[in-house]
Amino acid sequence: MRTHSIAVLATVLITGGLARSASIVGAAPPRPPGAAGTISGKVTYTGTPPKMKPIDMAKEPNCVTQHAGAPVLTENVVTGPGNTLRWVLVYISAGDQGSAPATETVRLDQKGCQYIPHVLVLQPNQPLDIYNDDPHSHNIHPLAKLNPEWNRSQPAGAPPIHTKWEQPEFIPVKCNVHPWMHGWHLVVTTSHYALTGEDGAFTLSGLPPGKYTVTAWQEQFGAQSQDVTISGSETKPVNFVFKATPY
Amino acid sequence: MKSNTRLVALLSGLGVLLCAAGANSARAQTSHIGNLTGHAAPGSKLYQRYCVGCHGADGDGAGENAPWIDPKPRDFTLAVFKCRSTPTGTLPTDEDVFNAMTRGFVTTNMPQWLPLTRQNRADLVAYIKSFSPKWKTLKPGTPITIPAEPRLTIESILHGRQLYQKMECWKCHGPKGHADGPSAATLTDNKDLPIRPYDFESGSRFMCGVTNQDLYKIFMTGLDGTPMPSFADNLEPAGAWDLVHFLRTLQPFDTPEAALWKAWLASHAGELKPIGPGGGGGGGGGGGR
Numbered sequence: 001m002r003t004h005s006i007a008v009l010a011t012v013l014i015t016g017g018l019a020r021s022a023s024i025v026g027a028a029p030p031r032p033p034g035a036a037g038t039i040s041g042k043v044t045y046t047g048t049p050p051k052m053k054p055i056d057m058a059k060e061p062n063c064v065t066q067h068a069g070a071p072v073l074t075e076n077v078v079t080g081p082g083n084t085l086r087w088v089l090v091y092i093s094a095g096d097q098g099s100a101p102a103t104e105t106v107r108l109d110q111k112g113c114q115y116i117p118h119v120l121v122l123q124p125n126q127p128l129d130i131y132n133d134d135p136h137s138h139n140i141h142p143l144a145k146l147n148p149e150w151n152r153s154q155p156a157g158a159p160p161i162h163t164k165w166e167q168p169e170f171i172p173v174k175c176n177v178h179p180w181m182h183g184w185h186l187v188v189t190t191s192h193y194a195l196t197g198e199d200g201a202f203t204l205s206g207l208p209p210g211k212y213t214v215t216a217w218q219e220q221f222g223a224q225s226q227d228v229t230i231s232g233s234e235t236k237p238v239n240f241v242f243k244a245t246p247y
Numbered sequence: 248m249k250s251n252t253r254l255v256a257l258l259s260g261l262g263v264l265l266c267a268a269g270a271n272s273a274r275a276q277t278s279h280i281g282n283l284t285g286h287a288a289p290g291s292k293l294y295q296r297y298c299v300g301c302h303g304a305d306g307d308g309a310g311e312n313a314p315w316i317d318p319k320p321r322d323f324t325l326a327v328f329k330c331r332s333t334p335t336g337t338l339p340t341d342e343d344v345f346n347a348m349t350r351g352f353v354t355t356n357m358p359q360w361l362p363l364t365r366q367n368r369a370d371l372v373a374y375i376k377s378f379s380p381k382w383k384t385l386k387p388g389t390p391i392t393i394p395a396e397p398r399l400t401i402e403s404i405l406h407g408r409q410l411y412q413k414m415e416c417w418k419c420h421g422p423k424g425h426a427d428g429p430s431a432a433t434l435t436d437n438k439d440l441p442i443r444p445y446d447f448e449s450g451s452r453f454m455c456g457v458t459n460q461d462l463y464k465i466f467m468t469g470l471d472g473t474p475m476p477s478f479a480d481n482l483e484p485a486g487a488w489d490l491v492h493f494l495r496t497l498q499p500f501d502t503p504e505a506a507l508w509k510a511w512l513a514s515h516a517g518e519l520k521p522i523g524p525g526g527g528g529g530g531g532g533g534g535g536r
Contacts, residue, residue, distance in 0.1 A: 059429045061524065137415040139476035143437050148385070149327050150336025151469050153476040155414055161480065176474030177418050179433040 037230035040203040041239040043088045043196050043216055049077045049244035050220075055113075055180045062135055063113035063178075075118040076182070076220050077244070084200025085218060085242060087119045089186050091193035092204065093225060094213035099191035102126040108183070110138045110154070115173065115183030119219070121195055122187055124168060130154070130161040142173045142185060151176075170217070184219060216240040276382065278341040278372035283365055285341075290374030293367055301356065306378030316356045319440060326379035327437060327472040330455035335469040335477035337388025338381060344372045346456070353452040393463055394484045399492055399503055401511045407493025410486055412522050414478055419444040422522040424497030429524075437472045444474070447497035462491050 052073035057063040078086035102123040109116040111133040122128060132138050132154040140161065141151040146169045152161060165171065165187045175181035194202035204214070207230050217223040221242040228236050278285035294302075301320040303310035308322035321328070330347045331339035339347075348368055351359035360368060376382040397403065411417060419434060421427040424447030436442045445453065455465050467487055469477030482490070495504035512519075520526055 137418070139474070141437075141474070141476065145325060148336040148381075149325070149437060149471060151471060151474070151476040152335060152480055153414065153469075153478045155481050158481050176434055176476075177415070177430045179430070179435070 035209060035233040036205070037207045037209065037233060038203060038205040038235040039207065039212070039214055039228055039230070039238050040201070040205075040235060041237050043085045043090065043200040043202065043218075043240045043242070044083045045079065045085055045221070045242045045244040046083070047244040048246045049079055050246050052076075052078065057113050057178070057180070060113050060136065060178060066112040066134075072112070072114055074180070077218075078118075078198070080198035080200060082200075084196070084198065085221075086196055086198045086200065087219070088196040088200070088202075088240070089119065089121055089188075089193060089217045090196065090202040090204065090240070091121075091188050091215055091217075092190045092207070092212050093215035095211050096190040096192060097208050097210055099123070099189065102191060105129050107131065108185075109133050110140070110175070110181070113175075113178045113181060115181060117183075119184045119186060119195060121193055122165065122185065123191060124166055124187060124189060125164050128163050128165070128185075130163065132156065132158055137177060138175050138181070139177055140173065141176055142171045144169060144171045147171065147187075186217070214238055216242075218242055276373045276377045278345070278369050278376065280342055280345045280365070280369045280372065283369045285366070285369030285371070285373040287370070287373040287377050289367075290370035290372070293363070293371050294374050297360070297363070298371070306375065312356075317440075318355050318436070318442065319438065320357070322438075323375050323378035325437075325472070326381040329470040329472060331388070331468050331471065332390035332464060333388030333468060334391060334479060335471055338385055340387045340390060341369075341372050341376075343387075344375060345369060348372070350456065352454055354454070391464065391467055391479065392484075393460055393467075394488075396459055396491075397485065397488050399507060401507055403489045403492045404496060404504060404508055404511075405493075406486065407489035407491070408519075408522070410482070410490045411493055412526055414482070414490075417522050417526075419474065420447065422526070424448055424494070434474045436474070442473055447494065448499060450499045459491050459495070462494060463487055466490065 052075070054071040054073055057067070057072070075087065080086060103126070105127040106120055106122045106129070108120055108128065108130045110131065113134065120128075130140055135156045137153060137155045139151060139153045141149075143149060144165070146167045147165050154161060165185060168187045168189050171185040171187065173183040173185055192204045192207060194204055196202050209231050210229070212228050212230065213225050214228055215223055215225045221244065224240050224242065226238055226240070228238055230236060276287040295304075299310055301310045301312045301316060302308055302323065303313065303320075306323035308320040310320060313320055326338060328339045328344065328347070331337070331343045333339055333343070345368055348360050348371060351357050363371070418428045418430045419426070421431065421444075426444045426446035426448075428444070431444050434442050434444060453461060453465060455461055455470070465475070467477060467479045467482065469475055478487075492504050495502045496508040498505070
């Protein structure tokens with residue numbers, strides 16, 4: 001009895017491990033032809049979100065000049081009309097039936113002492129080019145834990161840094177010279193993802209019939225998940241509501 | 248009742264499996280320092296005696312002394328190391344970890360471990376490598392190439408000074424190397440804890456070694472986990488040596504660099520533009536390249 005359980009457990013553990021490494025490699029089986037469904041909806045909040053504060057860039061006079069008249073606001077919670085939330089990643093966290101590896105290059109700019117975009121989403125091994133468009137130095141310091149953490153200086157006029165992330169991970173990125181510069185590199189294995197704009201809307205399309213877990217992640221409010229079943233070429237409405245606190 | 252027995256069997260099975268996996272990974276790690284081979288098993292015993300108080304039983308830097316220590320003890324589970332001969336974002340060589348342990352970290356609570364034998368230290372390196380799976384999945388980086396140090400000239404120092412301005416070293420280390428640049432006060436490490444830039448005027452030893460080669464390595468590899476980035480993408484070896492020569496003039500020592508610099512300054516001080524915002528770092532002729 002006992003031996004049997006151990007054997008079963010060992011099999012489960014080993015197969016689990018294999019399955020995981022296969023998904024990291026990202027070998028995608030061809031998508032079955034026929035019906036494909038869509039999941040779409042909105043991300044909103046209840047409660048009182050923190051007010052975004054103007055950033056004092058006095059340490060870097062050039063960046064003050066670049067934003068003259070309209071100081072940049074912090075971006076950790078960006079809201080829109082109708083209590084919508086921007087910069088939320090919505091993605092298939094379980095049930096993905098195979099995503100092709102992404103090959104187009106993702107671009108990150110350091111401009112006016114800001115990361116543009118504030119949040120970028122990529123798949124493992126997708127090429128990432130990092131540009132410094134400012135007339136002064138930045139150091140780019142992704143605080144990765146599963147992936148290697150690195151820290152590189154990029155002076156004015158330096159060529160772009162060509163890089164990539166191999167493991168799925170949500171990586172905070174900062175510039176030590178300009179402590180207000182914060183961004184995120186969200187590495188997900190699935191190609192079914194969306195990043196909300198100011199209207200909080202998202203659409204995940206091309207989903208073959210099956211059971212899915214959809215997760216919404218916001219840098220300050222954390223993650224929420226919902227299970228959704230797609231049975232044909234239908235559009236399933238799914239909404240996420242985060243509870244916002246001012247601090 | 249029956250289902251209870253099954254649950255117990257399952258859980259103990261899991262325990263056995265996990266223990267086996269843990270013991271294997273610890274035992275399997277070795278280190279290679281020159282002709283020495285270090286082993287994790289004896290390293291584990293040494294660790295329990297000498298290191299656990301600060302670095303913790305799990306190697307996460309949360310030992311019982313940690314709350315009273317600043318900077319905090321290294322968290323070996325992240326496998327991020329300051330003093331490396333390898334590029335930023337790569338694992339150090341075994342020798343790098345061995346040297347760091349031997350040298351200790353000046354201005355921190357990490358002492359020199361010279362009282363331990365070389366074999367002891369090699370065994371500890373092997374054991375430290377059992378705390379992160381990265382030591383199994385990744386290979387250490389290839390050590391950077393450091394060309395022979397060129398002859399010291401005033402042109403070399405002047406060009407190094409221009410680079411100190413251009414690479415914006417002064418933003419943290421200060422226009423005169425006093426660790427008082429505009430960004431110095433807000434620096435944080437990879438655990439969001441405050442950290443200070445090196446103060447050249449203090450004359451304290453560099454954290455990662457005392458030679459000119461060590462200094463070259465520090466800014467060409469970066470001190471991973473800290474705000475100090477790697478400048479390897481944008482500094483040529485010749486320029487890097489010039490920067491080394493200039494940095495030595497910021498320290499309060501009678502080095503050849505300082506002597507040459509003082510002699511030159513005696514008749515040329517007025518030609519220098521101050522380093523800092525809008526500063527040129529130029530002047531003095533012959534500095535450009």
